[in-house]
Amino acid sequence: MFRATLLYLSRNRTLQRQATGLPLARRLSRRFVAGETLPEALAAAEALNRRGILVTLDHLGENVTNPEEARRATGEYIEILRQIAQRPGLAGTRCTISVKLTQLGLDTSDEFCLENTRAAVSEAARLGNWVEIDMEGSLYTERTLNLYHRLRLEFTNLRVCVQAYLYRTQGDLRPLIEVGASVRLCKGAYDEPPNLAFPKKAEVDANYRRLLALLLSEEARKAGAFAAIATHDERIINWALGTIAEQRIERQHFEFQMLYGIRRDWQEQLAAQGYTVRVYVPYGQEWYPYFMRRLAERPANFLFLLRQIVSA
Numbered sequence: 179m180f181r182a183t184l185l186y187l188s189r190n191r192t193l194q195r196q197a198t199g200l201p202l203a204r205r206l207s208r209r210f211v212a213g214e215t216l217p218e219a220l221a222a223a224e225a226l227n228r229r230g231i232l233v234t235l236d237h238l239g240e241n242v243t244n245p246e247e248a249r250r251a252t253g254e255y256i257e258i259l260r261q262i263a264q265r266p267g268l269a270g271t272r273c274t275i276s277v278k279l280t281q282l283g284l285d286t287s288d289e290f291c292l293e294n295t296r297a298a299v300s301e302a303a304r305l306g307n308w309v310e311i312d313m314e315g316s317l318y319t320e321r322t323l324n325l326y327h328r329l330r331l332e333f334t335n336l337r338v339c340v341q342a343y344l345y346r347t348q349g350d351l352r353p354l355i356e357v358g359a360s361v362r363l364c365k366g367a368y369d370e371p372p373n374l375a376f377p378k379k380a381e382v383d384a385n386y387r388r389l390l391a392l393l394l395s396e397e398a399r400k401a402g403a404f405a406a407i408a409t410h411d412e413r414i415i416n417w418a419l420g421t422i423a424e425q426r427i428e429r430q431h432f433e434f435q436m437l438y439g440i441r442r443d444w445q446e447q448l449a450a451q452g453y454t455v456r457v458y459v460p461y462g463q464e465w466y467p468y469f470m471r472r473l474a475e476r477p478a479n480f481l482f483l484l485r486q487i488v489s490a
């Protein structure tokens with residue numbers, strides 16, 4: 179109920195306008211967001227890189243309805259890739275970019291979005307970098323995967339995210355493994371109905387393990403698949419580490435991914451043990467829906483926020 183309410187509010191444009199205008203709210207958002215500008219985000223990325231942690235940069239924004247805005251967002255991503263390439267500490271895949279297809283025009287049309295995403299992926303390929311495609315609400319799952327598969331025919335420098343809370347994901351993994359895809363496996367951050375997604379956390383966690391086992395299987399590895407294990411869940415991370423050790427899975431087949439500002443202890447610990455760790459670093463002025471999704475994940479975050487507001 180709490181989660182559903184916050185996720186509902188995350189889509190409210192009026193609240194978004196009000197929250198983003200409040201200095202206190204902007205300050206609080208900094209727990210999960212690296213800043214509002216590209217230089218701030220690049221500085222955060224460089225700081226993580228210096229600690230041996232890789233980065234994927236997300237220029238916040240989603241559900242763009244105006245084609246001009248989608249073109250502008252595409253141009254901005256191309257500029258981000260160029261700026262990354264100019265920084266010796268970040269160049270190559272030490273700092274990739276993560277995009278949301280609704281930011282690149284998916285609400286206008288599939289072809290328009292494909293054209294924009296292709297421009298970003300092609301520039302990334304030229305610079306020796308990668309593009310990660312986030313997964314949004316279930317309305318977009320099918321179209322996101324179709325677009326990924328179309329681009330995968332032309333490029334290899336892209337990764338797509340799938341969500342363990344959706345029943346359909348096991349079926350979606352099969353063709354991804356067949357093409358040797360690089361897949362980010364997360365639990366899923368949106369409000370989905372019980373006919374599409376496991377309603378209980380225990381079921382989502384069990385499905386996460388099942389899907390990760392498939393992604394790390396010998397068959398998947400032989401096909402060239404790669405698993406980005408995107409979770410902060412200690413039990414799942416420990417289970418993954420056990421599976422990796424038991425099956426002697428080499429490190430070129432997987433990496434751990436976490437969100438900026440969450441479980442820094444694990445980020446550091448895994449990196450210190452020599453595992454590849456990549457942190458998803460969001461930045462920009464459109465932080466409201468992302469911030470609300472992070473609050474929805476954990477009631478303690480919301481209580482913390484209320485305490486800060488009361489004491490301000």
Ligand SMILES: Cc1cc2nc3c(=O)[nH]c(=O)nc-3n(C[C@H](O)[C@H](O)[C@H](O)COP(=O)(O)OP(=O)(O)OC[C@H]3O[C@@H](n4cnc5c(N)ncnc54)[C@H](O)[C@@H]3O)c2cc1C
Nearest residue numbers: 312313339364365366367408409410411435436437472475
């Ligand atoms: C790199 C990365 C990329 C992602 N990309 C997507 C995407 O494209 N699409 C999508 O739908 N979702 C995405 N997510 C979000 C994901 O779906 C989950 O909503 C989120 O990761 C919380 O789930 P969890 O796996 O950490 O497990 P949980 O069981 O929710 O949490 C496990 C533990 O992690 C910590 N934790 C988790 N969330 C928070 C939080 N908000 N604040 C503080 N501590 C927290 C707590 O200690 C908690 O006990 C991504 C997550 C990561 C790490």
